[in-house]
Amino acid sequence: MNSSNKDDVRHQFGSNATRYVSSAWHAAGEDLKKLVEITELTGAEHVLDVATGGGHVANALAALANEVTALDLTSEILAAAKEIHPKNGHSNIHYALGDAEKMQYPDGQFDVVTCRIAPHHFPNVKAFISETYRVLKEKGQFLLIDNTAPEVKEFDEFYNEVEKRRDFSHCRAWKKSEWISFLETAGFVIEEWHRFPKTFLFDDWCNRMNLSNESKQSLARYMMNSSEACHKKFHIKINEKSVYSFEGESVLLKAVKP
Numbered sequence: 001m002n003s004s005n006k007d008d009v010r011h012q013f014g015s016n017a018t019r020y021v022s023s024a025w026h027a028a029g030e031d032l033k034k035l036v037e038i039t040e041l042t043g044a045e046h047v048l049d050v051a052t053g054g055g056h057v058a059n060a061l062a063a064l065a066n067e068v069t070a071l072d073l074t075s076e077i078l079a080a081a082k083e084i085h086p087k088n089g090h091s092n093i094h095y096a097l098g099d100a101e102k103m104q105y106p107d108g109q110f111d112v113v114t115c116r117i118a119p120h121h122f123p124n125v126k127a128f129i130s131e132t133y134r135v136l137k138e139k140g141q142f143l144l145i146d147n148t149a150p151e152v153k154e155f156d157e158f159y160n161e162v163e164k165r166r167d168f169s170h171c172r173a174w175k176k177s178e179w180i181s182f183l184e185t186a187g188f189v190i191e192e193w194h195r196f197p198k199t200f201l202f203d204d205w206c207n208r209m210n211l212s213n214e215s216k217q218s219l220a221r222y223m224m225n226s227s228e229a230c231h232k233k234f235h236i237k238i239n240e241k242s243v244y245s246f247e248g249e250s251v252l253l254k255a256v257k258p
Helices: 003-015 017-022 030-038 056-062 073-087 125-135 153-166 176-187 200-207 213-224 229-235
Strands: 047-052 067-072 093-095 110-116 136-148 187-203 237-239 242-257
Touching: 003 073, 003 213, 030 056, 030 110, 030 136, 030 242, 047 056, 047 093, 047 125, 056 067, 056 073, 056 093, 056 110, 067 073, 073 093, 093 136, 125 136, 125 176, 136 176, 153 213, 153 229, 176 187, 176 242, 200 242, 213 242
Parallel strands: 047 067, 047 110, 067 093, 110 136
Antiparallel strands: 136 242, 187 242, 237 242
């Protein structure tokens, strides 16, 4: 990551660390359930959860793996996750401060690498994928979940602008076609992918980022003034002259290092 974006991420997630660890939105979800279901664990694996955030993937896989390393750029969010996980009965999660685009691990150290709802913060996503490939063992699994942008240019630009206005540490939500290209170019073989529609309740979605009322109102106006096509595509619902909700999507990709 470039230094300015790193600072943005540290500030945004450091100041909201407790919210992310305790967030019911992040702690559950069909995407997390499916990730656990399709990750083939025997109990002997060493898992690396990149940009662990609230540590929800690490927590979910700790009961199924030998050990889990939870890696994140932000010390505050690691501290918050470290406080919660032992209460869930997991003592096999290790915490590490580090950069997704420049990992501190030797080649071929991990059996599984996971990353959930984080790569849209990475300015150099290809470096992240390259590093993931490097630290995985042969036949190792990479489980990736992130919000995705539509293939149509207007919708792609609209969605990324909405995300950026809500969260200044947002870089880019990539299209599904781009993720497939990135992974296959890096050498991965994609075995599965799953799509998850997501409904965002506007107030709650903004409040998780401590967005000011002024910024929230500005974002609502931007969304309400968007094209009819955007309203239809994202199912934007208006309530009392503001946005009530809208819809997006995420994708789960399972790839293997041959």
